[in-house]
Amino acid sequence: MLSKKRRRHQPPVIHPRNRYSEKPPDFRFLASLYPSFLPYVSYSPHSKSAKPSIDWTDFNATRELTRILLLHDHAVHWWIPDGQLCPTVPNRSNYVHWIADLLSSDIIPGKRRGESKIRGFDIGTGANCIYPLLGASLYGWSFVGSDITEVALEWARKNVEANPHLSHLIEIRNSAREIDHTQVALCSQDISTGDDKEALNSGLVGDKDCRARVLVGVVGDSEEFDFCICNPPFFEHMEESGLNPKTSCGGTYEEMVYPGGELAFITRIIEESQELKQSFRWFTSMVGRKANLKLLVSKLRDVGVSIVKTTEFVQGQTSRWGLSWSFISPNKKSVLSKGPTKSHYSFSIEGLQRQFGAVHVLKTTESYFLASATPCESDLVSFCINVTLPTEQINIILEDNSMNQICNGSSSLLQCPHDGLQFRVSVFEQIPGTVLVKVSLKHREHPLSGIFSLLVHNLEEHLRKEFVKKKHLKPCLIT
Ligand SMILES: C[S@@+](CC[C@H](N)C(=O)[O-])C[C@H]1O[C@@H](n2cnc3c(N)ncnc32)[C@H](O)[C@@H]1O
Numbered sequence: 001m002l003s004k005k006r007r008r009h010q011p012p013v014i015h016p017r018n019r020y021s022e023k024p025p026d027f028r029f030l031a032s033l034y035p036s037f038l039p040y041v042s043y044s045p046h047s048k049s050a051k052p053s054i055d056w057t058d059f060n061a062t063r064e065l066t067r068i069l070l071l072h073d074h075a076v077h078w079w080i081p082d083g084q085l086c087p088t089v090p091n092r093s094n095y096v097h098w099i100a101d102l103l104s105s106d107i108i109p110g111k112r113r114g115e116s117k118i119r120g121f122d123i124g125t126g127a128n129c130i131y132p133l134l135g136a137s138l139y140g141w142s143f144v145g146s147d148i149t150e151v152a153l154e155w156a157r158k159n160v161e162a163n164p165h166l167s168h169l170i171e172i173r174n175s176a177r178e179i180d181h182t183q184v185a186l187c188s189q190d191i192s193t194g195d196d197k198e199a200l201n202s203g204l205v206g207d208k209d210c211r212a213r214v215l216v217g218v219v220g221d222s223e224e225f226d227f228c229i230c231n232p233p234f235f236e237h238m239e240e241s242g243l244n245p246k247t248s249c250g251g252t253y254e255e256m257v258y259p260g261g262e263l264a265f266i267t268r269i270i271e272e273s274q275e276l277k278q279s280f281r282w283f284t285s286m287v288g289r290k291a292n293l294k295l296l297v298s299k300l301r302d303v304g305v306s307i308v309k310t311t312e313f314v315q316g317q318t319s320r321w322g323l324s325w326s327f328i329s330p331n332k333k334s335v336l337s338k339g340p341t342k343s344h345y346s347f348s349i350e351g352l353q354r355q356f357g358a359v360h361v362l363k364t365t366e367s368y369f370l371a372s373a374t375p376c377e378s379d380l381v382s383f384c385i386n387v388t389l390p391t392e393q394i395n396i397i398l399e400d401n402s403m404n405q406i407c408n409g410s411s412s413l414l415q416c417p418h419d420g421l422q423f424r425v426s427v428f429e430q431i432p433g434t435v436l437v438k439v440s441l442k443h444r445e446h447p448l449s450g451i452f453s454l455l456v457h458n459l460e461e462h463l464r465k466e467f468v469k470k471k472h473l474k475p476c477l478i479t
Contacts, residue, residue, distance in 0.1 A: 014315065015097040019073055020090040025065070027052040034068045062086050062249055066128075074137045077162040080127045080155055085251040087130040091315045092231075095286060096134045098311055098322050099227055102282055107307060108328040111226070111281075117142065121280070123214050123230040123269065124148075125172065126255060127155030131229050132170040133163065142169040144225075148176035148212045149254045175218040214265075215272040219279055227282040227324075232265040233258040234288040263292045266323070267299060274303050277327035284324040286313075293321045298350070300325050344440040345456045351433060351468045358383055358429040361437065364466050365425050368459060384426040391420050394451060421452060425459070437463065 014021040031038040031052070040061035043050040054061040063080065069089040070076040080086060103118060118141040122131045125145030132143035147153050153174055160170045215228065235257050258265045266285045273283045287293045293310060300308050307330045311322040349361065362383055369376040369387050376387040422442035430436050439456045 014090065015094045017097045017100075018090060018093045020093070024090075025069060027054065030065075030068055030072065033072070037064050037068050040064055059083070059086065059249075062088070070133065074134065076133050076137055076166070078128070078133065078159055079162075080159075081151065083252055084127040084151065084155065085255040086249045087126075087128050088249070088315070089130075089134075091313065091318075091320075092130045092134055093138070094313045094315070095229065095231075095322060096131065096138060098313070099135075099229060099282070099284060099324075100139055102284070102309065102324055103226055106331050107309070108281060108326050108330050118226045119143070119224070121215070121219065121225045121228040122146065123175075123228055123285075124232065124255075125152065125156050126231075127152045127159075129156035129159045129170070129172070131231075132156075133159065133166065135229075136166040136169040137163075140169070141226075144171050144173050144219075146173045146175040146214075146218055148174070149252075151252075152254070173218060175214065176212045213272060214269050216275050219276060223279060225280045227284055228269070228280055230266075230269060230285040232262045232269075232285060234262045236261040261292075262288050263295060266292070266296055270296070270299055270303060270325075273305075273325070273327070280326075281328060282324050282326050284322060287321040287323050290319070290321060293323060296323055306330060343443075343452075344438065345453065346436060346438045347456075347460050348430065348434055348436045349460075349463055349467055352435065353467070354433070356467055357432075358427045358435050361435050361463060361467065362425075362427045364463060365427070365437075365459065368462050382426070383428065384424050386422070386424050388419075389421040389423075389451075389455065394421060421455075423452065423455075 027037075027041050031041045040054045040058065041052045042055070043052050054065060056062060059082070063086045066086055066089055067078055070078045073089070099120070118139065120131075120135055120141050120143045122129075122135075122143055122145040125132060125147050129145055132145045135141040135143060145156055147156060153172055156172045160167050160172060214230075219225070233254070233256050236259070237257065260267075266287065269283060269285055273280065287296065297308055297310070305325040305327055307326050307328075309324045313320045313322060352361075359380065362378060362380065362385065366376055366378045366385055369385070372393070374387060374389055374393065376385050378385040424440050424442065426438045426440075428436040428438070437460070439452075439459070441452055
């Protein structure tokens, strides 16, 4: 109840480069330019401003809106047949911009000199082919878009061909062929009853998996991609897909349903990514349920990825999450310093032993700072500690050459403020065994945020060492 209320008051988080971040699409204006859109626009007699709207439960209306937004704002010609999944442009753009941020960050080493062209792989591009079309038109990226259904492959190709200015950048690939044929033969031999046939349709017969692969075999041996992008089939059963009576975005069985739902689909990407560690710089997927995000992050930890990054996409009342991972070793300095302006960090510590909770994490944090004679004041009622890193300690860190790099090598960043670096560490118990640690700078625009990120990183490492029994190599989790 509380979280719903909070959500209503939260401003929607839309990527700042999303062209709809400042101003949502103007239906009145679009209807005046595109007569085909006009019949779908209505003006509520009850609203004072007579704000134009469309009926979001009408598939034809949402499809026409997507068509004209792609045409008007992106110069992309586009269409899908009745019933196919209709993407919303602002929402899909958020994911594309987030990937652009990942690629331009220095979290992992950049491309080799001379390799500047970005190449992506869209797993399950759908009839709408939305990610390749947006990625190519917004950023000039090239793509392979894959799918398994005839209709998706046919319409994705039509959508590419309808845009000659982009068609050289997009290839559509059939991944249905990439089934483990030995397994399919075995599955078919096992079919005897109607129930078995249903199982074969779902791709699973007994312990045999006849579902199409997502990457392995679809990606050629010598191919390299900067990223993969994926909006997976979210649901386990078709009935779940109609749960939002407020919108109609279409969606066929194949588009919406996968045995085991998104958790199984993304798990499959994770498993196959292990075989293709060297072929992709970043693996990414959209996640529909927060509970699944948590499970997937822990799967990633188990397979030994070197970095995990997550984000939340909010559009109106709907939240989705972005999950990305890489097997490439991160640039240490970039993990430590996410840029000169970052004023807060958070990390969660999972797998705390039974006897430990937020209070122990707080006390250990206090001892950690006191051990290096860093003044701090703890407030056990609010579960926070105020820390001041004195100027002398900052100067010692700055004398270290590597730190100059963390501060981006700019000499102006090496001016140390006389009152030191002040920040607050707050600890929140989430569920038994998991605490969230938030660390915020007192002065948001502090010139030494590179040092701040280093301190947070070291604190995180220390707390993990103290409280978590390591299973495998831990990835860096940045949210
Ligand atoms: C939710 S739709 C996403 C369509 C589009 N990318 C979008 O964002 O609107 C999921 C797509 O994944 C496809 N799909 C299912 N299994 C697949 C596999 N093994 N390989 C590639 N695509 C697959 C489905 O046919 C469907 O088109």
